[in-house]
């Protein structure tokens with residue numbers, strides 16, 4: 284990798300991820316955080332391109348449940364991010380008199396994490412709950428997957444869908460009972476479509492030598508999955524990704540759960556999608572709206588942060604393990620998400636006499 288290209292990729296990744304890695308390991312000792320961070324920076328400066336790859340892989344390892352579980356204290360984390368089910372009455376109390384708007388991530392939130400991304404099905408019970416939820420409140424699914432794919436899993440026409448990390452937003456097919464007028468569509472990255480397509484093809488070709496590697500075309504972004512790759516081959520796979528992306532200065536790499544996501548360098552993320560949807564629903568700068576965002580991944584932090592900064596609504600992180608987060612509350616797994624949504628529905632039905 285040429286040194287200037289390497290520098291560019293380094294800056295892009297370190298800016299986005301080292302900081303987050305520090306946050307991810309938030310409750311462990313500062314020494315641990317500094318050691319990991321130093322190691323990443325050392326790798327970057329000593330090993331040139333190889334260091335960048337190491338930093339992706341180190342960061343992915345640092346976020347793995349086994350690592351987090353062994354390093355953090357569950358009890359203090361739960362004090363800072365109490366279980367949303369235990370705090371249900373308090374949540375209702377602060378939302379009183381306001382319009383609740385629901386934002387839900389898909390993978391790991393509505394469906395359990397599985398090895399094969401094509402088989403991340405949502406349960407029938409979850410679908411029934413979502414259908415009722417959408418009758419009670421405006422409801423949006425915000426996912427890293429392309430919109431069509433996430434729709435095929437959820438299959439509910441009455442929802443808003445924001446695919447490709449919010450770069451592809453569409454409103455309900457029949458319009459919405461919450462918003463009259465023409466149907467909603469927002470695609471701020473259309474000019475990148477041919478580039479993402481080209482990169483996707485190259486990634487498929489380049490990574491096919493790595494057993495278990497899987498590249499997903501998410502329309503405005505692409506995902507390279509590490510989950511089914513033997514950990515001893517993670518460096519090789521990250522190297523293959525780096526060798527493709529170095530030719531594309533207009534793309535950036537972010538990291539999710541055992542996945543590297545390749546996306547356009549535009550200031551658009553799940554947080555922007557949340558703001559856009561609130562504005563489209565007529566709730567921009569409103570004090571009587573209460574957005575609830577539920578998600579499990581690093582990309583959901585952009586939305587949690589918006590809500591925290593605006594002191595509006597609340598974020599709920601889905602995680603069995605302590606993680607530094609901008610969310611206020613926690614839920615452990617999709618089954619708990621379903622219970623929470625079900626309680627919201629029952630409360631609203633009772634309240635409105637439906």
Ligand SMILES: O=P(O)(O)OC[C@H]1O[C@H](O[C@H]2O[C@H](CO)[C@@H](O)[C@H](O)[C@H]2O)[C@H](O)[C@@H](O)[C@@H]1O
Nearest residue numbers: 389390396397398400403426427506510540542
């Ligand atoms: O924003 P999300 O809806 O959470 O999408 C993020 C990525 O989710 C999917 O990958 C994750 O779930 C897979 C299925 O459980 C799992 O195999 C993988 O390891 C996870 O990273 C999806 O496949 C990606 O395209 C999304 O970007």
